[in-house]
Amino acid sequence: MIKFYGTSKSRAARSLWALEELGLKYEHIPTEVAKAKSPEHLKINPNGHIPALDDDGVILCESMAINLYLAEKYGKNSLWPASVEDHGRAYQWSFWGITELEGHFLTLLSHKMFLPPDQRDEKKANDAINALKAPLNVLDAALKGREYLLGSNFTIADLNVAGVLTFGTYVKFDHSATPALQAWLGKCHGRDAYKKLRSIA
Ligand SMILES: N[C@@H](CCC(=O)N[C@@H](CS)C(=O)NCC(=O)O)C(=O)O
Known part of the structure; x- marks a missing residue:
């Protein structure tokens, strides 16, 4: 199960875009910028930023890393290039x-x-x-x-x-x-x- 933290009014938008392009099912937790340093969110991303991804226990932060990971794992026939x-x-x-x-x-x-x-x-x-x-x-x-x-x-x-x-x-x-x-x-x-x-x- 994929859980995604962050709102479309932030850098998280680019990762939401990737999730949507890939047609993935995910639970969206719309953590706002102002809540990024809450104790709850710090457990997911100790840097206190959004976005963050939890892909069945693989927890990632950094929007570009999240997107490259999602593309390579789920986008072999779409977003991820072949060579x-x-x-x-x-x-x-x-x-x-x-x-x-x-x-x-x-x-x-x-x-x-x-x-x-x-x-x-x-x-x-x-x-x-x-x-x-x-x-x-x-x-x-x-x-x-x-x-x-x-x-x-x-x-x-x-x-x-x-x-x-x-x-x-x-x-x-x-x-x-x-x-x-x-x-x-x-x-x-x-x-x-x-x-x-x-x-x-
Ligand atoms: N390099 C990080 C930057 C993440 C970042 O700074 N996100 C902002 C929102 S756009 C944030 O969480 N700000 C809240 C804070 O710093 O308290 C990425 O691309 O994911």
Whole structure:
């Protein structure tokens, strides 16, 4: 039995997306960000964060690790690529998403919507937008002339990177300067499993 902890209004969204893509049955415990450090949740993830997964006693934290695990275990004919070389590329893009993009998006969101208005700094928001230009151009170049990051199929590499780019949707991030990225992101976010997240706590 799979138990999943975390809400769709957090980084847990990307793992809920993976669970939905894979069509897995799971018990959803919608632990909110504010409850991530509760004594009950610390027993599941001692770091005090969401998401967390309990797959029949295999307890994992870290959204990217959860997704790569789920894809490899349950997605051999769907999200998980066939070759070892493409496993390497899936790891690369997943880690790239959280190291090259995520921090800048969080800074942007903090100064556009999370912080109380009097603590928001427009310059920090603009610096984050500028810092995102180089990695987003890298992604755009990688997507030119191909449907998805690893070729013609949507895989966990796409889900993990598009999952990080979900942050941008909160502030209607303008991707028009990177058309290949924009077209690819539209396809990823147009998937039924992604759209289902709206109806999940
Ligand atoms: N690297 C972790 C980050 C997890 C994380 O920081 N989650 C936030 C919610 S988006 C959280 O639990 N915050 C609550 C807290 O730190 O108290 C992952 O990707 O799973």
